[in-house]
Amino acid sequence: MGRSPCCEKVGLKKGPWASEEDQKLLDYIEKHGHGSWRALPAKAGLQRCGKSCRLRWTNYLRPDIKRGKFSLQEEQTIIQLHALLGNRWSAIATHLPQRTDNEIKNYWNTHLKKRLAKMGIDPVTHKLKSDALCSGSGHSKGANSLSHMAQWESARLEAEARLGRESKLVSYPIQQQLSTPFPAQLISKNPTQPALPPCLDVLKAWQRVWSKSMSAGIFPIAGDDLESPTSTLNFSENALPIQTIAFNESTKTAALDFAKSSVTCEGGFTKEVRQMAELKERSDDAMVLQDMTYTMESAWFEDSFRDGNENMPLSYIMEGFTNILAYSCDGQNSSMAGENLDNGENNKNYWNSILNLLNASSSAGSPVF
């Protein structure tokens, strides 16, 4: 049978677009919309294949595209989402308003990947490169839980991406998500804020910890990499109000409800939840909802509260997988901490580091919930 070519190859122009071609394409889409891409070039008077027109439009001519340098915040978002989603650029792009998947992909390949490598972090796994050696034998329960968390979060983010694609009317760009407070069941200080899916706050928390960790020098990241050479924005310009939560019993309960709500919330996520449950039915190794709930409840909250960290902010409990995967694994942590610690000690040390970070910020007068 064979695959039919997307268009007649003979006689069609390839390569860079001329400004006249851009104008023709713009004019046509403005008047008629793109409709069928295959039919568009002939109608618009372009000697291009439909695919080329579509790419030119989606990656360059679309009016809602922001061009120019990536902000540090955008960089962090890309890194964090890449840790969860891998090379699913379109899914990542749905969380970066006005950025195309192609642009993000290029930026990752030309800047971020190299920078992570330079920092000793495997850009594929987002672990310290030397951690690959210790992945075989000593997986702690916590590491497994975190792996489950990553799977769960990945599936959920994909669901968001899918929803974003399906609905042109409603989108949840991450910059907006990150500027919203925790869900109403946890914090209801700002009733004017639109209600957004609670689980999206994980990214907000993640971003905060990431930036704080870097600025506090807790994690072994080269100092000259902290400042993005391509950033035009001072991060403080975009800095979100620091919000911490005092974990009394009621907020613990609310936090658990929040965690559960991420599993049971209505909308597009439920599809992925069902899919994952179905997956479990077919495979004993797959994660089930109970596992996810366990992960969220026990791995996050047990670890957080076990040592009496009553003031552990929820945001830090939902810390980013990037840091956890990179720094909580086995003996490699000891090089970071300068001590020889076992896994439990490492985890404890990790959380203590986070707590110390919190305390430092609290004493500096950061606003509290």
Next chain:
DNA sequence: AACGGCAGCAACCGCGAGTAC
């Protein structure tokens, strides 16, 4: 000034999923 190497980025290619017939 000329040249070569390199980085950045726009564009292309091939594949897979979804859909219409």
Next chain:
DNA sequence: AGTACTCGCGGTTGCTGCCGT
């Protein structure tokens, strides 16, 4: 149910401009 077609995605290529020699 099978086939053809469209579209979107991710990997890759190749052009362009910058920089060092």
